Amino acid sequence: MSRSTALADAPMSPRGVAVGIAAAAVYAVLSYGLMVSSADRAGVLLAWMAIPWGLSLWTATRRRQWPTSAGLIALGLAALQIADHGGAREVQRLYVLEHAGIHLLLCAHFALTLRPGHLSLIGGIAQRVHGSLNADVVAYCQRVTLIWVAYFLTMSMLSVWVYLALSWRTWSMLANLMTPAAIALLFVGEHALRYRLHPEFERASLMDAARAYSRPVPR
Secondary structure, eight states: OOOOHHTTTTTHHHHHHHHHHHHHHHHHHHHHHHHHHOOOHHHHHHHHHHHHHHHHHHHHHHHTHHHHHHHHHHHHHHHHHHHHHHHHEEEEEHHHHHHHHHHHHHHHHHHHHTTTTTTHHHHHHHHHHHSOHHHHHHHHHHHHHHHHHHHHHHHHHHHHHHHHSSOHHHHHIIIIIIIHHHHHHHHHHHHHHHHHTTSSSSOHHHHHHHHHHHHHOOO
């Protein structure tokens, strides 16, 4: 498959990505404020939490990532069980469950693609952008996928530790402000470093990668 064919039906545009980033930033700031000021209002917070959970489930199902979809459904059922008990402490645990749980599911999803004989998740995205990959690119993509596995695992563990050891305000800042910033930094930083380490690799923009990942998996 050629690069032009792989991206021909991509639904994303620069304007759409910019709007999405702006919306995510607004959501992050509002989430932080809501968590800090209204942590004892279970109904409101549960409805607010349903937004990222629903988007994650929709994305996983659209891409036919059935283990991740099943994990998200189980996570949602557990969240409902916690919310049913009510109380500020239970609501806080609900947030931690969602944040740490989704990161743990992403860790497992990325890690499963590192099995011998399988193309890594990042390698799959690169293949959809470039069409074919040489051995050096495949190996590099495996290393980058492993970095993402380590990041998701670290963030999941850090989320639980901050909740248990530090203040609720600090955890809210980690979950709502620092998490998206860390993801953006890792994503953009890897893209910038890639061509310093491997100038021989075929060039691709961040938009190419975003478009390739956004497309549903062919049936």
